[in-house]
Amino acid sequence: MGGEDGRRHIGVAERRARLALRHRLAPSARAAAPEDVAASLVALHGSDPATVYLAVGARLAEPAGTVARTERALYEDRALVRMHGMRHTVWSFPTDLTAVVHASTSLTVAARERAGLLKDMAKAGAPDAAWLTEVEEATLAALARRGQATATELAADEPRLREQFAYAAGKSYEGVHTVSTRLLRVLGVEGKVVRGRPLGSWTSSQFRWALAPAHPELDAAEAQAELLRRWLATCGPATEADLKWWTGWRVTEVRRALAAIAAQAVSLDTGGTGYVVAGDQPVTAPVEPWAALLPALDPTAMGWRDRDWYLAPELRPHLFDYSGNVGPTVWWNGRVVGGWAQRADGEIVCRILDEQGVDREAKAAIESEAARLRTWLGEARVTPRFRTPVEKELSA
Structure with a gap:
C-alpha cells in the first residue's frame, strides 16, 4: 500500500x-543448521559466547545437539568465524563474509587501535614500532605452528608478549597493560x-586464538x-539512524551505500523514511502465532x-x-512482552511485563518455548555476561 507521497x-x-519469517522465529521459518541461522541474520552477537x-x-x-552442531560449524568446519566487526564488537558470521566485514567496518578501527597501542607504548617508554613488528611476526608464526593457543601459550614461544607497560599515568584510570593483551586485540x-x-x-x-x-x-x-x-534484506525496512547505529559507519558512508545498492x-508507521533492498517483496500471507525466548544481545x-x-x-x-x-527477552507475535532467566537448578522462568495481547494461547506457547529451551540446554547453566534487572530477579 502506498503512502501519501506515493x-x-x-x-x-x-x-x-x-521479522518472524526472515529472522527464523516463526515455527514454519526455523532453520536446519547453525550456518543457516547465521546466514539469515547476517551476524550473531559474540561478545557473550x-x-x-x-x-x-x-x-x-x-534444537537437540545445538551446542555440538554450533561448535562444529565454528571450530571444525569453519563455516562460521568469531571476530571483530560492526561497532567494534565481536560477532560470529558466515566465513564467506569475512572479507566484507573486514573491509567495510574493521579497517578504520584497526588503524586507530594500532596507533593507540603505539602511542601508549611510546608514552610509557616501551620499545618502538619495529620491536612491536618483530613480536607480532613471531606471535603469528607461533600461532601457525600451534593451530590454536592461549595468550599464555603464545608467550611461552614469544616471551616478549609478557612485557608490561603503564598507560594513562596520573589519570584516574591509569593501569598496566601486557603486550599480549593489547597486541592480540589489535591483530x-x-x-x-x-x-x-x-x-x-x-x-x-576465556578462549584460544587462531x-x-x-x-x-x-x-x-x-x-x-x-x-x-545483506542486512537490509534481513532487517529492512530500516532508517538511516538504524543503519548508522548497527554498522558504526558515518552517515555519509551509510548514504553512499544506500545509493550504491x-x-x-x-x-x-513510526514516521520518517525507511529503506529496503530493490525488488523487496511485501509479506502478504498471514504468519502463524509464535513465541520465542531470545538470549541477551540477540x-x-x-x-x-x-x-x-x-x-x-x-x-x-x-x-x-x-x-x-x-x-534475555520473551517474544509474542513480533513484540517483546517480558524477560526470562535460568535458575541454578536449570529451570527456565519467565515474567510477562506487557500483558497486552498475551492471552491463554500466548502463555501456553511461551511455556512451550521455555520447556524446549530447558530440554536442549540439559545440564548447562547460563548467566548472561551483561546482567539486567529482570534477569537478576528471576534467576535469584
Whole structure:
C-alpha cells in the first residue's frame, strides 16, 4: 500500500511479520543448521559466547545437539568465524563474509587501535614500532605452528608478549597493560587472528586464538554496499539512524551505500523514511502465532536503534543494562512482552511485563518455548555476561 507521497508503506504489522519469517522465529521459518541461522541474520552477537548458541537454538527446527552442531560449524568446519566487526564488537558470521566485514567496518578501527597501542607504548617508554613488528611476526608464526593457543601459550614461544607497560599515568584510570593483551586485540581487529575454542565449556569467556581464514582484500565502498544489502534484506525496512547505529559507519558512508545498492525508500508507521533492498517483496500471507525466548544481545532484539515498533519504551529499564545491552527477552507475535532467566537448578522462568495481547494461547506457547529451551540446554547453566534487572530477579 502506498503512502501519501506515493512511496510504498510498510506498517508495524508487516514489519513484525517480516521479522518472524526472515529472522527464523516463526515455527514454519526455523532453520536446519547453525550456518543457516547465521546466514539469515547476517551476524550473531559474540561478545557473550553463550549468545551465539542460544540465538541458534531458538531458531532451529530441531534444537537437540545445538551446542555440538554450533561448535562444529565454528571450530571444525569453519563455516562460521568469531571476530571483530560492526561497532567494534565481536560477532560470529558466515566465513564467506569475512572479507566484507573486514573491509567495510574493521579497517578504520584497526588503524586507530594500532596507533593507540603505539602511542601508549611510546608514552610509557616501551620499545618502538619495529620491536612491536618483530613480536607480532613471531606471535603469528607461533600461532601457525600451534593451530590454536592461549595468550599464555603464545608467550611461552614469544616471551616478549609478557612485557608490561603503564598507560594513562596520573589519570584516574591509569593501569598496566601486557603486550599480549593489547597486541592480540589489535591483530583481531585487523583480521589477522580470530577467537578459537573456549577454555572450558561453551559458555566460557576465556578462549584460544587462531589465525583468521584467508580472504581477499576488498574495496571498502564495495564491501559496505554488500554488507548493507545483506542486512537490509534481513532487517529492512530500516532508517538511516538504524543503519548508522548497527554498522558504526558515518552517515555519509551509510548514504553512499544506500545509493550504491539503489535501496528503495518507504514510509513507516513510526514516521520518517525507511529503506529496503530493490525488488523487496511485501509479506502478504498471514504468519502463524509464535513465541520465542531470545538470549541477551540477540541480533533481533539489538537489530535496530529505533525499537518502539517491537519493544514498548516502558519495558527498557527492566530488560536493558545501564550500557544499553539487552538481556534475555520473551517474544509474542513480533513484540517483546517480558524477560526470562535460568535458575541454578536449570529451570527456565519467565515474567510477562506487557500483558497486552498475551492471552491463554500466548502463555501456553511461551511455556512451550521455555520447556524446549530447558530440554536442549540439559545440564548447562547460563548467566548472561551483561546482567539486567529482570534477569537478576528471576534467576535469584
